[in-house]
């Protein structure tokens with residue numbers, strides 16, 4: 238056969254433009270794009286009629302937690318590389334970047350990388366890469382950044398909060414300086430950990446334990462302070478940073494101001510900050526636990542609007558899920574771990590932080606019909622690929638160059654709008670915070686390196702466990718080789 242697969246008559250969307258094309262695939266790569274129906278008669282092993290539906294480069298989700306140990310709070314982590322990546326392809330995502338968490342008592346970061354690669358090996362349904370999560374930046378760990386780069390890991394995440402993960406400012410500077418030398422991209426979780434600890438004590442002293450006080454314990458100011466501090470630290474070292482999971486208008490404004498003044502500050506937001514509000518935490522009983530993530534969902538519609546606006550105006554470079562799955566009902570002997578006799582609605586400090594969302598990310602955002610489709614592809618596929626050194630293998634449709642990773646949606650108005658239900662999802666979690674949200678689109682097919690791995694109407698997940706491969710990454714497209722940092726210039 239001339240081609241392995243042809244996709245006919247798609248409304249093909251990239252970050253740059255939209256047009257009606259056929260796409261041919263050979264040996265797992267995009268082979269060519271041609272005018273619609275011009276490939277109708279070529280030989281191909283498989284022919285997919287897109288019928289005018291959107292055809293996009295596969296989703297790249299740059300923020301996914303899988304198989305991580307429970308570090309604080311109570312509760313049980315839910316997804317491993319197998320169930321998490323299965324959920325990804327069912328939602329149109331073909332590449333995830335997951336975390337390899339350093340054990341704080343380990344002066345090296347390479348054991349964390351080995352461990353994550355061992356867990357992912359043979360387990361994944363989609364392609365995957367890894368970020369190193371650094372909780373103890375020893376001299377040894379910093380010296381190992383060069384090894385990370387050789388092993389195809391070009392990004393790290395650090396925390397300004399959580400007692401067991403939080404770095405001091407001088408440690409953050411150490412990390413940033415090493416990242417500058419080795420062309421590593423630093424992701425920063427920006428919330429002021431001391432403010433959080435103090436607020437939690439204030440609430441608990443008043444016996445305010447319920448899930449809703451999770452949000453009270455981490456107001457916007459705590460995020461915006463840490464965001465400003467992270468920006469200042471990166472400004473001192475003159476190296477790019479990416480602020481992860483930005484939730485609030487205050488923090489978004491700080492980032493925009495930094496960007497306007499020319500600083501290389503990038504930002505990520507997530508569906509929970511576009512669709513969920515504090516109301517989710519206010520649900521009766523323990524239900525509010527389903528919307529406990531950090532930073533928390535903010536107060537109301539105006540906050541959601543400002544995050545949408547931040548995507549439209551370019552403040553946010555990428556939109557990831559921050560899929561961080563925990564079991565909602567982890568009862569042993571009929572008792573949930575975060576609930577005790579003196580706190581019958583649960584104690585928010587024990588509720589694990591994070592929501593599942595790797596599968597719902599693309600359908601929710603596309604169905605909301607708020608962004609141009611080019612912008613949608615830019616922030617959910619192309620920009621994450623560029624930011625983390627996967628481009629143009631991922632996030633693009635360049636003939637002869639890009640992997641044939643495609644998300645093919647339903648033709649216009651061929652799908653009746655329907656509610657999201659957890660029962661229809663493919664993760665290993667017993668809830669979704671989006672239960673009942675109406676969507677009008679869902680991926681009909683997902684292709685990974687030319688193979689159909691998700692066929693919603695014929696078999697669902699048809700890809701094989703273990704087909705997903707580790708993808709070695711180069712430096713960020715937005716990272717530049719720089720002369721040695723000069724302390725005397727200050």
Ligand code: URP
Pocket residue numbers: 302426482529530531532559561590591592
């Ligand atoms: O609540 C969240 N976001 N949990 C995931 C861990 C993190 O900080 O990204």
Ligand code: ZN
Pocket residue numbers: 426481482531
């Ligand atoms: Zn985080």
Ligand code: ZN
Pocket residue numbers: 300302559560561
């Ligand atoms: Zn996260």
Ligand code: ZN
Pocket residue numbers: 512670671672674
């Ligand atoms: Zn809702």
